Amino acid sequence: MVNTKINQDDWGAILEGHPIFDIPKSYDAWEQNLELSRNTLRKSARDGFPEDGYSLSGRRQLMTLKDADLILAAGKELRIASLGDTKLGRSTKKAYKVLYAPNVEFEIHQLCLNPSGRLLAVAGAYEVAVIVLPRAGYSKLVSSSIDCKAVQVGQFYHGARSSPPIAKIEWHPWGEAGSTLLVMTVDGKLREYDISVDSEEPQQVLSFLPEKKSRSYVAEDPAEREVVSFTLGKGKADWGPLTVYALMRSGDIYSICPYMPQNASVPSSFIHALDCFIAAKQEFLEQGTSAGTSALSTLYDYQRKYVSALVKQLPPGTVFPAISCQVPMHPPHTIKSQPLRQGPFLLQPSPRTLEATEGGDATDIAYLAFINDDDDENDGETERLGIIMVTYQDGKVDIYLDVEKVEARWESKTDRVLDLPMFAVFESIDLGLLSMLKRSTSSSGDSLLELLQVNHPVLLTDPIHDDTVYVYHAFGVHALEFGALLVCLATALRADDEDGSTLKQALEKSTGTHVIPILDTFSFQRRCSNPVIAVCVPNDVYLSYSILILTSVFRITSFPLNLRNDLSLSQKSRGLRPDTSLEEHSELLVPVEGPSAYVSLLGDEPFVPSLVLSRPSGLPSHPHMAVGTANTKGEFMLTPDTLRYLSATVESFTTQIREILLAHCITEARATLQHTEFARQQAKAREMLALIDTLRNSRYTDTQARVERIVARHKELTGRLDRTLQAFMQQVSPELSEYETKWFEELRRMKAEVTGAGRYDEGSLAARTSLLKREYERILPILKEMVAQEARRKKRLSNNSQDLGVSQAFELGELSNTEHTKIAELEKEVVQMASRLEISLGRPPSEQDKTGGNEKECCSPF
Numbered sequence: 001m002v003n004t005k006i007n008q009d010d011w012g013a014i015l016e017g018h019p020i021f022d023i024p025k026s027y028d029a030w031e032q033n034l035e036l037s038r039n040t041l042r043k044s045a046r047d048g049f050p051e052d053g054y055s056l057s058g059r060r061q062l063m064t065l066k067d068a069d070l071i072l073a074a075g076k077e078l079r080i081a082s083l084g085d086t087k088l089g090r091s092t093k094k095a096y097k098v099l100y101a102p103n104v105e106f107e108i109h110q111l112c113l114n115p116s117g118r119l120l121a122v123a124g125a126y127e128v129a130v131i132v133l134p135r136a137g138y139s140k141l142v143s144s145s146i147d148c149k150a151v152q153v154g155q156f157y158h159g160a161r162s163s164p165p166i167a168k169i170e171w172h173p174w175g176e177a178g179s180t181l182l183v184m185t186v187d188g189k190l191r192e193y194d195i196s197v198d199s200e201e202p203q204q205v206l207s208f209l210p211e212k213k214s215r216s217y218v219a220e221d222p223a224e225r226e227v228v229s230f231t232l233g234k235g236k237a238d239w240g241p242l243t244v245y246a247l248m249r250s251g252d253i254y255s256i257c258p259y260m261p262q263n264a265s266v267p268s269s270f271i272h273a274l275d276c277f278i279a280a281k282q283e284f285l286e287q288g289t290s291a292g293t294s295a296l297s298t299l300y301d302y303q304r305k306y307v308s309a310l311v312k313q314l315p316p317g318t319v320f321p322a323i324s325c326q327v328p329m330h331p332p333h334t335i336k337s338q339p340l341r342q343g344p345f346l347l348q349p350s351p352r353t354l355e356a357t358e359g360g361d362a363t364d365i366a367y368l369a370f371i372n373d374d375d376d377e378n379d380g381e382t383e384r385l386g387i388i389m390v391t392y393q394d395g396k397v398d399i400y401l402d403v404e405k406v407e408a409r410w411e412s413k414t415d416r417v418l419d420l421p422m423f424a425v426f427e428s429i430d431l432g433l434l435s436m437l438k439r440s441t442s443s444s445g446d447s448l449l450e451l452l453q454v455n456h457p458v459l460l461t462d463p464i465h466d467d468t469v470y471v472y473h474a475f476g477v478h479a480l481e482f483g484a485l486l487v488c489l490a491t492a493l494r495a496d497d498e499d500g501s502t503l504k505q506a507l508e509k510s511t512g513t514h515v516i517p518i519l520d521t522f523s524f525q526r527r528c529s530n531p532v533i534a535v536c537v538p539n540d541v542y543l544s545y546s547i548l549i550l551t552s553v554f555r556i557t558s559f560p561l562n563l564r565n566d567l568s569l570s571q572k573s574r575g576l577r578p579d580t581s582l583e584e585h586s587e588l589l590v591p592v593e594g595p596s597a598y599v600s601l602l603g604d605e606p607f608v609p610s611l612v613l614s615r616p617s618g619l620p621s622h623p624h625m626a627v628g629t630a631n632t633k634g635e636f637m638l639t640p641d642t643l644r645y646l647s648a649t650v651e652s653f654t655t656q657i658r659e660i661l662l663a664h665c666i667t668e669a670r671a672t673l674q675h676t677e678f679a680r681q682q683a684k685a686r687e688m689l690a691l692i693d694t695l696r697n698s699r700y701t702d703t704q705a706r707v708e709r710i711v712a713r714h715k716e717l718t719g720r721l722d723r724t725l726q727a728f729m730q731q732v733s734p735e736l737s738e739y740e741t742k743w744f745e746e747l748r749r750m751k752a753e754v755t756g757a758g759r760y761d762e763g764s765l766a767a768r769t770s771l772l773k774r775e776y777e778r779i780l781p782i783l784k785e786m787v788a789q790e791a792r793r794k795k796r797l798s799n800n801s802q803d804l805g806v807s808q809a810f811e812l813g814e815l816s817n818t819e820h821t822k823i824a825e826l827e828k829e830v831v832q833m834a835s836r837l838e839i840s841l842g843r844p845p846s847e848q849d850k851t852g853g854n855e856k857e858c859c860s861p862f
Helices: 010-015 083-088 266-287 293-312 433-442 447-452 481-495 501-509 568-574 581-585 641-694 696-731 738-755 765-799 806-836 845-851
Strands: 063-065 069-073 077-081 097-100 110-113 119-123 129-131 145-147 150-152 166-171 180-185 191-193 205-209 226-232 244-248 253-256 264-267 326-329 346-348 362-369 386-392 398-400 420-431 458-461 468-473 476-481 514-520 532-536 546-551 558-560
Touching: 010 083, 010 546, 010 558, 063 110, 063 532, 069 110, 077 083, 097 166, 110 166, 119 166, 129 180, 150 420, 180 226, 205 458, 226 546, 244 362, 264 266, 266 293, 266 326, 362 458, 386 458, 386 468, 476 501, 476 532, 481 501, 514 546, 641 696, 738 765
Parallel strands: 097 145, 226 362, 346 420
Antiparallel strands: 063 069, 069 077, 077 097, 110 119, 119 129, 129 150, 166 180, 180 191, 191 205, 226 244, 244 253, 264 326, 362 386, 386 398, 398 420, 458 468, 468 476, 476 514, 532 546, 546 558
């Protein structure tokens, strides 16, 4: 893997002391009220949702980036500052602007920037608004406040405290002009708003919870009817981009497919690929004769109608394959039934639960699709790689594989019994939150495990590298790297064996997800934590590739990241496959039998440096501490908890130092071995050069003389072989056989017929040919004269066609036909005679006249 470190600036030092991170005046200035502890736990409980004040429960994303501008939500206030100006002008005074939006009068919990970067969606506990961001150059304004246009979204549904709380907001990537906003509430209603059309009434509403039956006596867990998050599926040639996944607080997952925004902008290549996908499934279904073929046939017919309606919306003349372009579309209405809610998903095998816990509530879900567009050869293999991540309050992260992707289904009164969809459980990751809180609880009687009640881990995908995901929660930030897992899965999928042995071996050898703790915000001394409320990764050419982390006390922490080569993952996966191209082109380099003439000291396998010496992502090897604000000052108290924490930290650093020393010794030994091998190869190269010089000079003359002697001897042996063979033939058959005698007699007869019995034999073919030639030469001038006369006659007739009468023309025509017949017979006789004598003649004069031949060719028949 080739890594290029592009960031040499410390964003933490650049942003330190920036006023944009000042605690808002509406908050209690006392730092302990902004921390998560036993004292603030009741205030931040799940069902609290205070109208005023600060709550640490629920989803938090209070910071986002628009190009090089940093946008921060501080209570009810929106702040914006240019990171580019801050980076270039360190000596100048740092400042920010306030985005004044009169419609935003609620505590902001979530920020979401639309794909075009012009609209900012803000959400509180119950309300949603969209703000139009100012244009570039706002920092040059004198005023500290910028008036912005803002609209309330769905005030009838999200405007009162009695309305369902908001679980998550997200802009749909295929919304036309980037104006399609999706709002999920905890009651399972996903509402689609098109801000450019109507911000009050939703364009579509998806329900992930069935209507509750009033007469039902079945006990039901309230967590099964509360949605905490949702995500959109992904894919290139399937129903993935048209699928919505919803996560319940109980951990159940439901999906609805198909779903398309009312005003969408869809890539044309996806429509063509989906059309081919449906056609292939229908063709495969026609070959089956099972009992379920009829039900599947009806389903595929519905899918065909849906896709055909999409194909009709493509511009005329659109062909595939062609350059993909965004095409405005609307969801088809050819099918009257509503899309079916599918689920809950079966998890096979059942995910494990963490020790000493009954399993916390689910908090967030994310769908990751790893598609390498640069590698056309592997297209279709990586297409099947879909990973679903689900986080829980207790710090568990479940990793599922989407092996059976969801397909479009519609509600039907006749077919209600459907097989539940399934996710394959790959692993369950423990972020170590339980063990951390248990260590702090053991020394004192008070348990800190109840702090997990307001823990809400949130997933954030890296905008540059798809195989990296960040999880931020109330106790810090972790990074999950799926690179090794993807390499194993891609290799197994390329094998594509029927029994699945390759896939099984690949999964057994896989090391799983690489978990890296980045930031730790829990204080063992104060027995409290500063929850992380925002994480951002810049994706702008003018900003360094890094990660920005904001805690509840508005303390900013930054880590530089390494920008990996885009081909690193595909090169790794291809490197695991046997390269057959070398075998095809190395037929001339067949190794000789027996032991190798030269054995390298380095072995056959390449040297892999220890992971402790390399940090491909650039993240720290040990999590940094971020407790309190940057200006927090307090006396350090030595307690059993702090001693235990220091002991564990020192032990961790000691172990890491030992691993580094061991890796250093291994690397030094490898370097020494490479120097020795280099010296051996130099000596062997000198021997080969000396041997080549000997072959070119002294041994060349001897070899050339030897080759000449071999050639002369070969000629002698060839002559001797001919004589020996002739002698053998005479011994075996001294006299001619009957057939050979007849053959020689026939040859003598043919010779006598051609040459004649004597020199003056007039009956021989040679004499008759000579006579025919003389006769031809005698007649040829007469024929030429006749041809000339005929040409003059035709010319005269063309000039004056009335000079010749009908009777005269008839007699002349009869005479011409008679002469033409005689000439044709003579030509035929000459040609037959020449063919018998095997003599090549030119074309006859009649054919030369037809093709425009010259007279010289007519006079040279032989």
